[in-house]
Amino acid sequence: MRKKILVTGGAGFVGSHLCERLASDSNNDVYSLDNYFTGSKDNHVANVTYIEGLTADIDKLIDFAPDMVYHLGEYSRVEQSFDDIEKVWKFNKDGIFAVLEFVRKHGCKILYAGSSTKFGDGGLGRSASPYAWTKATNTELVQNYGAWFNVPYAITYFYNVYGSREIQTGKYATLIALFKEKMKNGEPLTIVSPGSQKRNFTHIDDIIDGLVLVGENGYGDEFGIGSPEAYSIKEIAEMYDGEIQMLPERKGNRMTADVISAKTEALGWKPTRTIKEYIEELRAYNWK
Template sequence: MIKKILVTGGAGFVGSHLCERLSRDESNEVYSLDNYFTGSKDNHVPNVTYIEGLTSDIDKLISFAPDIVYHLGEYSRVEQSFDDIDKVWKFNKDGIFAVLEFVRKHGCKILYAGSSTKFGDGGLGRSASPYAWTKASNTELVQNYGAWFNVPYAITYFYNVYGPREIQTGKYATLIALFKEKMKNKEKLTIVSPGTQKRNFTHIDDIINGLILVGKNGYGDEFGIGSPEAFSIKEIAEMFGAEIEMLPERKGNRMTADVMTAKTEALGWKPTRSIKEYIEEAKATNWR
């Protein structure tokens, strides 16, 4: 039987890799819904139908009943969310309500990409930024739709994803890609103070492996997908081996986050890649 799968944010960093993996299975019919805010048409992959638009308009834009919706298409930057609060609300709050109503109407499963920021600093991180609060409260709404309307759901949490197709430059650049770009240009690596904030960097391949497993077999909350190895931002910069420039502290920048992977590991997932090896590979290829 053909399985129809909708990926919101399917032209983004994580979404494009998910679409690529799903589309390799000939029994899958894969669709992407993306507004191209941070997604790119350069990330399009073969055998995927691309639909442009907002998730808040999902009911108007999607005319079929999917078997599962992977809802990845939300605003996803911490520090920048203070300046972009209108976009955060539009993409995250208006979007989640529309997507949940859509899956309720069609009786399909939703896999929601939550944010590990809500576990930051012993749980204090959930309200530390507009981004963190919208993501934390969205997970509660997903759970409530499950309880109120029997919507089948699974909630995953990513931990600092890195790998091909990361955004390399500009306001929304991700850390590892930004460091690679600075190394290529022989620039100093900039670190937001204090530099001791720890992160669990997780390769995109490991994220996709987890998403596929949870999409097939996971139900409920707390499906963390993250490397058990934690490094400070300063330690990561030192692995790159360039001169470091410290920047002033910024709001919303958590110090730690608990990594909860037990439920994902119970499905057969385990991390296979390490950030140290990735940086060494990047060095060997002149930061490509």
């Protein structure tokens, strides 16, 4: 039986990998809705229909009833969200309301990509930045739509995703890719003080395995998808063996986050890649 699957943010880092995996199943018709804020047409993959626009306009842009919506298309940077608060509201708050109304209208399941920042620093991280707050309150709204309107949902949480198609340069670059570019260019690795903040870096392949598994079999909240191994940012930089340059502390920079992967593991998921192996691979290929 054929399935119509919509991925918001399908031209982004995680979304493009999810589209690629879903489209590899000949029984799926896969669609992407992306505003290309951080997504790129370079991330387009075969057998996916691409639609450009805001999630806030989903009801105007999507003229079919999907069987499943993977809602990944939101603003997703912590420190930058202080300067981008209008974009954060438009993409995260206006967007989630429109998407939830859309899935309620069509009676389909939604998988919402929440943010592990809400578990940071013993729960204090949920209000530490505009990004963290919008994501934390969005998970509550998804849960409420489930209770109020019987919308079937699952909520996942990623932990510091790395791998191919990461944003490598500019304001929205992610850490692992940024360090790779700096090593390739002979530049120092910049670390936001104090450097002891810990992260659970998780390979994109493991994230996609979890997303598909939870999308098909998971219902409810707290489906964390994260490596159990935590490293400080300074420890990660030391794995690259490059020059380190410390930067001043910044707002919203959490120190720790608990990985809550028990429900995902109960479905049969487990991580298969480690950040240490990945950095060794990058070194072997001369940071390419």
